[in-house]
Amino acid sequence: MKAPSANGAWASSKPPLLRFLDECHDKFATDEAGAVADYIPELSKANPAHFGISLATLDGHVYEVGDSKIPFTIQSMSKPFVFALALDTLGAARVESAIGVEPSGDPFNSIRLNSDNHPFNPMVNAGAIACSGLIHEAKGDDAFEHIREALGRFAGRTLGVDEAVYASESATGDRNRAIAYLLRTNAVLKDRVDSVLDVYFRQCAILVTARDIAVMAATLANRGLNPVTGQQVMTPYAISRTLSVMTSSGMYDYAGEWIYRVGIPAKSGVGGGILAALPARLGLGSYSPRLDSHGNSVRGIRVCEALSSHYDLHMLNRSDDARTSIIADYSIGQNPSRRSRRPHERDILATHHEQVRVIELVGTLSFSNVDYVSRQLASKPRPQFVIFDLHRVTSLTRAGARLVAEEFRELAAHNVTVIIAGVKRGSREWNIIREWTGSLKNVRDFYLLDTAIEWAEDQLVYRHGGSIDFHETTELSEQPLLAGLSKEELADLGEIGTIRYYKSGEKIIAAGSPATSIFFLRSGAVHVTLPDGVRLATLTAGMAFGEMALIEPMRSADVFADISASALEVSLENFERLRKQHPHASGRIMRNLAQLLADRLIVANNRIDVLTAH
Numbered sequence: 320m321k322a323p324s325a326n327g328a329w330a331s332s333k334p335p336l337l338r339f340l341d342e343c344h345d346k347f348a349t350d351e352a353g354a355v356a357d358y359i360p361e362l363s364k365a366n367p368a369h370f371g372i373s374l375a376t377l378d379g380h381v382y383e384v385g386d387s388k389i390p391f392t393i394q395s396m397s398k399p400f401v402f403a404l405a406l407d408t409l410g411a412a413r414v415e416s417a418i419g420v421e422p423s424g425d426p427f428n429s430i431r432l433n434s435d436n437h438p439f440n441p442m443v444n445a446g447a448i449a450c451s452g453l454i455h456e457a458k459g460d461d462a463f464e465h466i467r468e469a470l471g472r473f474a475g476r477t478l479g480v481d482e483a484v485y486a487s488e489s490a491t492g493d494r495n496r497a498i499a500y501l502l503r504t505n506a507v508l509k510d511r512v513d514s515v516l517d518v519y520f521r522q523c524a525i526l527v528t529a530r531d532i533a534v535m536a537a538t539l540a541n542r543g544l545n546p547v548t549g550q551q552v553m554t555p556y557a558i559s560r561t562l563s564v565m566t567s568s569g570m571y572d573y574a575g576e577w578i579y580r581v582g583i584p585a586k587s588g589v590g591g592g593i594l595a596a597l598p599a600r601l602g603l604g605s606y607s608p609r610l611d612s613h614g615n616s617v618r619g620i621r622v623c624e625a626l627s628s629h630y631d632l633h634m635l636n637r638s639d640d641a642r643t644s645i646i647a648d649y650s651i652g653q654n655p656s657r658r659s660r661r662p663h664e665r666d667i668l669a670t671h672h673e674q675v676r677v678i679e680l681v682g683t684l685s686f687s688n689v690d691y692v693s694r695q696l697a698s699k700p701r702p703q704f705v706i707f708d709l710h711r712v713t714s715l716t717r718a719g720a721r722l723v724a725e726e727f728r729e730l731a732a733h734n735v736t737v738i739i740a741g742v743k744r745g746s747r748e749w750n751i752i753r754e755w756t757g758s759l760k761n762v763r764d765f766y767l768l769d770t771a772i773e774w775a776e777d778q779l780v781y782r783h784g785g786s787i788d789f790h791e792t793t794e795l796s797e798q799p800l801l802a803g804l805s806k807e808e809l810a811d812l813g814e815i816g817t818i819r820y821y822k823s824g825e826k827i828i829a830a831g832s833p834a835t836s837i838f839f840l841r842s843g844a845v846h847v848t849l850p851d852g853v854r855l856a857t858l859t860a861g862m863a864f865g866e867m868a869l870i871e872p873m874r875s876a877d878v879f880a881d882i883s884a885s886a887l888e889v890s891l892e893n894f895e896r897l898r899k900q901h902p903h904a905s906g907r908i909m910r911n912l913a914q915l916l917a918d919r920l921i922v923a924n925n926r927i928d929v930l931t932a933h
């Protein structure tokens with residue numbers, strides 16, 4: 320966001336979230352508690368002062384504060400990604416046959432196994448080594464490259480390896496060696512221990528920055544769709560199972576406390592990183608190498624705690640108002656289409672307008688929203704047509720889509736015709752709706768709400784015995800503008816006009832040209848559109864157009880023939896002469912015109928009312 324500063328130059332203003340992260344950085348940078356890990360000798364070389372924070376949003380924006388570009392080793396933060404990769408590579412059944420999903424309550428490097436002699440979960444070393452073993456089983460010597468590439472897809476860039484840290488852990492990692500032998504003797508590992516550990520030590524030595532971790536976390540929070548690259552990097556199934564074990568075990572023997580206090584699935588690494596992924600919201604990455612007794616970054620924990628409490632982000636502290644999705648709910652009596660109707664059509668529509676219900680929706684159609692809409696529908700007598708206008712709907716959740724499909728099926732069972740407006744053919748929403756409702760015969764769609772309403776009106780007119788014959792020729796006496804004129808007056812009018820014929824699509828009136836005549840449509844249909852393409856009205860035989868010439872010197876809209884049409888064109892000059900000749904007729908016509916304009920105003924006001932009533 321930019322705003323002009325006092326001297327007229329453009330100064331950047333800071334988004335509040337960035338300001339908040341800045342403040343966290345300044346505040347927690349003074350905390351010198353904890354110690355840099357040294358059980359892997361090379362890790363002790365980390366600079367304890369380094370402190371970086373990054374937050375990635377699900378629309379792909381990345382905030383960065385402090386040392387967010389300093390590389391460090393990913394360590395245990397690799398575990399969730401390798402677990403997800405194992406699920407997608409070998410299938411859930413194979414992975415679950417080797418590794419449990421229960422929290423152990425033990426430290427990360429515990430050698431204890433569960434009662435099946437399997438690792439408790441994939442977030443502790445034993446489970447992570449078992450995961451690396453599974454990838455090795457599937458990919459052999461390519462296992463590490465496979466992992467490196469997968470993590471790179473989460474980060475959105477190619478990730479390198481810190482060879483010194485790898486060598487250092489490999490030289491000193493006897494505890495992990497002991498765990499691996501224990502796994503092998505219990506047949507959890509099938510391949511050679513040294514080959515599997517080589518994969519595991521290398522994956523822990525992959526280099527990332529706080530920014531990378533934020534993007535990786537955001538990808539977890541976004542069902543596996545990397546919000547920066549737009550790539551779906553893993554299946555939503557693998558991602559949701561990974562977030563599950565992060566929730567229960569991501570922070571080792573601090574996991575229960577963590578999810579209780581912070582309420583965001585997370586994973587830490589002894590390199591000093593913390594990764595936190597809040598589903599459907601954000602991904603956070605922090606780097607500060609001083610660790611507490613559980614092996615979690617002291618400052619990183621404080622950042623997560625502050626973020627969660629300041630914005631109330633605990634994932635179990637959520638609510639939703641289902642009623643916000645309906646912005647208008649009315650029958651077509653209150654808001655008819657822009658098609659001018661002849662008297663017998665108008666009578667039918669006035670009697671049966673309750674048979675067409677229009678529900679205009681907005682925002683996300685979720686489980687709760689769609690359920691609420693279905694109850695609103697059920698609360699009134701069932702109409703013959705329901706139009707759902709979705710042009711303000713921004714997304715459809717999977718649960719929402721399923722309920723929509725079930726609702727359509729319910730309406731079909733009662734012979735209600737469903738009309739969808741506002742969804743572009745071929746769009747994502749259209750595809751989802753079609754996928755769920757493809758077999759239903761009662762579903763139709765029109766892009767424009769007005770066209771949908773007009774179609775439903777036509778159906779009502781047909782069903783109630785009214786005919787809409789575009790080719791029959793009407794008499795001048797049927798024109799509302801000429802109501803009340805005598806036979807003689809009408810005959811004189813017929814004399815002074817010229818009958819014109821138009822082909823389908825032909826332009827009859829051009830906006831901006833002088834208004835010099837009035838048209839009485841005898842057959843066919845025309846539509847009136849503003850120069851920007853907005854359709855104002857559809858007129859059929861018996862209606863006048865260009866009648867605004869009586870009060871305005873210039874044409875304000877285009878008129879096109881919808882199908883072949885004929886009209887009586889009367890020049891203003893002749894019309895004025897006729898009005899002088901027949902003063903009574905002149906008065907009637909002006910009164911009729913006032914009535915027509917008043918009717919249009921009522922429709923326009925109703926339109927505003929139905930939208931503001933909600």
Ligand code: GLN
Nearest residue numbers: 394395427444523588589
């Ligand atoms: N490579 C480290 C180990 O296995 C990872 C531990 C961690 O980050 N908690 O000990």
